[in-house]
Amino acid sequence: MKPFRHINVPGVAEAVDYLNKFPGSSRLIAGGTDLLGVLKDDILPAYPELLINIKAIPGLDYLREDENGLSIGALVKLAFLARSPLVREKYKVLADAARSVGTPQLRNMATVGGNLGQETRCWYYRYPHGIGGRIQCQRKGSGPCLAVGGDNRYHVIMGGKGCFAACPSDLATALAALEGSIKTEGAGGGRIISIGEFFHPLGNALKAGEMIVELQVPPLPAGSRQHWLKYTLREPVDFAVVSVAVLTVLEAGICREARIALGAVAPGPLRALQAEQFLKGKEPIPEVLQEAAVLAVQGAKPLSKNGYKVEIARVLVLRALEASFAGHK
């Protein structure tokens, strides 16, 4: 690994300050579980001179619930989220998504902010520099996306543009079903970005010098149920081929609300709005759910090698809906 300077910052203000003093040549480091891999494989053309360690910022690992919903400090560890009785009880998809990440060791280090900030897992993007040189691509600023004409079995089936890498974050999928958002701090002050707006085909919405300080989940619809499913090639230590988070509200046997978020099929978590709309006002009988699942993947444009992801996504949506509605009884 190439050398870099590593500094600890006492607070968010200082972190933002350093980010702005070293634009383009500094990176935040939280748990380091993603960043260190990125640096070791030297996949990016620019190598940071400075790592700004935010891990030790006091008070940024809170979990709070009030009338505005749930707030999660950026430094909350995935292990904590997965274990928290509050989250497991009420925000089940978040806890389940967190628990599905990596291994216990990783979850003990990995933070929620880092999970949203992590780099994609596209194997062209991640190709190690040491074996004949890194791969330049759209996402890195220049060059074509090699996945389009290459081996794209794990790439997106919807929403790619210029880059077809899938969003790796499981938390993002869960947050999308909960209609969560991300609170940031930057040189010009803070802002709130809804999770649906956070990921772009070529990266994320963070501006230079901006950092995530909190995840927010608004109050849940009364009586709602949730379900999380993640499909991987092997059980642990694997990113999703497809993940699904759903939230449902059932009143007198009729679906009042349904939210379906798909993960790893697009550059960001994707809400299946058409399917959601279709479900509203209907009785969730098998035929309805099947139809909804078909609608959820309608419009998918698989690449040459990832058509199977469409089928898996459909089945996962169906199963998640079945489980969520079953939870109402």
Place this chain on the structure above:
Amino acid sequence: MNNRKFTQVGRSVPRVDGPAKVKGEAIYTGDMVLPGMAYGRIKRSPYAHALIKKIDYSKALALPGVLAVITGEEAPNKWGIVPQTANEVALAVGKVRFWGEGVAAVAALDEETAEAALELIEVEYEPLPVLLDPFESMRRAGEVRIHEDKPDNILHQAEQVFGDPDKAFAECTYVLEKEFRTSYVNHAFLEPHAALASYDVQSGKLQLWSSTQVPHYLHRQLSIVLEMPMSKIRVTVPAVGGGFGGKGEASSADFCAALLSRKIGRPVRVTFERSEVFATNKGRHPCYMKMKIGLDKDGYIQAVDFENTLDGGAYAGWGMVVMFYTASMIHLPYKVPNARARVRRVFTNKPTCGAMRGLGGVQPRFAMECLLDEMAEMIGISPYELKMKNAIESGYRSVSNLHVPHAEYKKCLQTAVEKSGYLEKHGKLPFGKGIGLAGGYYISGTAYTLYQAYKPHTTVLIRVDTEGGVTVHCAAADIGQGCNTVMAQMAAEALGVHYEDVHVVSGDTELGTFDLGSFASRLTYATGAAILEAAEEINQKLKEVAAGMVGCRADQLEIKDRRFTSIFEPRKTIEWEKVVDVYTNTVGTLTGIGHFSPPRLKGIDLTRGVRVQGANIGHSPTFGFSCQIWEVDVDLETGKIRAHKVTEAGDCGQPVNPMSVDGQVEGSIMFALGQALYEEMKLDADGRMLNPSLHDYKVPTAMELPEIDTTIVESYDPTAPFGVKESGEGPVQPTIPAIVNAIYDAIGVRFTELPITPEKVLRALKEKKEKEKV
């Protein structure tokens, strides 16, 4: 020796190397730091096939902290584990033949500087067409040649005929022919290659610590590449984090560390990244196979025809041996009176394939066990019945002159079938659930020296004195398989002492006596034989002294449990230590030496009595057998396969350490499960590997671990030392076909290409549905 009398052999003692490894205290090569040590890194090619026009490393050399840069030109001697096909070099000379091949190496004060220096090395390439498919490689050989001396892009090819297969097929009632294809897989051992070299400029001696399975062959190759006599080189093996064949020949880490150290006169360590392990590979050969089996009306095998094209990658490696093994593996564990094998190993611009656990067996086993499963269905009998009918027994001699002194294969089949309830379940489980059976075998104790020599393959020296007790010297390499533990057990058994009394000095070409290395499941058998011979010498000398001490004849004494006792007058007894004390006081330190050379059988077609080229490869003094029955669940909607239970029964001869045998069997099962369902290295059209990491290369983890039920069947090979066979490679053989057969039982699809991923399952189910509609 009768196995009922054993006290040290057959004991489940924990591995000697276990505690240190579990506590993280074992010292691997990459942990070692010597005073003044420099760090070496290798510059790798960005082309899979290209001429090297120019290398300019002046800027790298000028970087502060850089001590030396070397290129292939400085050490152009070709090396190779099989000397007849040696065609590899320490670093590419004039041409690169796979993506990531080393073109230069740097030694610097620290790893960061070495890496920075790599960036400053300028290499000019002239790209050549890249051949990634073996058939394309043969087709385009006239236009693109990977090695100058191989105009067809074929390393070697052979045809072996035994009996009259064509006539036999013509007379068969049932004939089935199919194509099978295996994938490009890597061993994924935990510890990447590492080598630490220390060259002493005064004495001109080189010491190399290396994560290797084959200290001897590494020693030889170093001598060739460095042009130094072997007597000036010492190879030492620290703790090794697995090899599985991938450390069964030298690696460029070894050569670069040695060359750099000699150049700068200070120690140099080269430790590979995981990506470099993948980039240099030496994993299993992808095989394109066609197999045809003919049965008579009663279901007896009359002929097997086997065609195999092995995708070898860029260099020779173990390739020729692997190729001949695949040809040999059709002769067992069933009686095959007529056979033909046409095999060829082809060069492509990929990281080279080599030896991998169960080498040469896994691919043809997949084909044969799946074909027989299908043929049982053709005949309308259980695959179990078909396999029992054809299974070989003790004393069998194949038409290729392969002799099996002892076999409990039928017992393996029976045991696994009974314990799993196979007959009650097979063909009767609901759609999506299945059970499958396969058998297998592997060689044991063998290894032709890969270069012309008649020296014994193993020598064991046992030293007995009052200070150290018993010390066993042998340059065998414990790479985690446990040979240091079983050698101690066997020596203790042979000397009548306890396992705890024995020290083993191994893994060092200077301190240990000669041994070929850890491969081909040879060590337990080979060192066992040498230990028996060495112990005999010691026992004889000690008995003569003991006889005088207790007052009886030496040949009336038996040594057991640390005592010499008269077999006729049990009162006449004396402690072993006292006898050793008297012996050393009067004569001095006591030593015994033993050797082992495997018997050499000719590879001949017994029906005609003619020599068949390469047919002796695959012969071995004895063979291990096993059967596995797998149960799988297939998710019909997502294509996911869960292989959730395996019932295994194995004939490993007398188990020296049953706990170790269980470990080998369980490890083998996980190892082959990966190849069946998960693992595959993927290259893009330019030959660049897309998944050179343990994240993207999907090795199954503990969560994929099935329920494992193993049985060591009662077995004792009377022709083998302590009755032993092997257990490290045989148990990988049945796994893949058993899983594939179970998937067929579950969903009615016979897969012939690996790995069987959800994608493939979904596609197959869809095709099946469409076919059924028509």
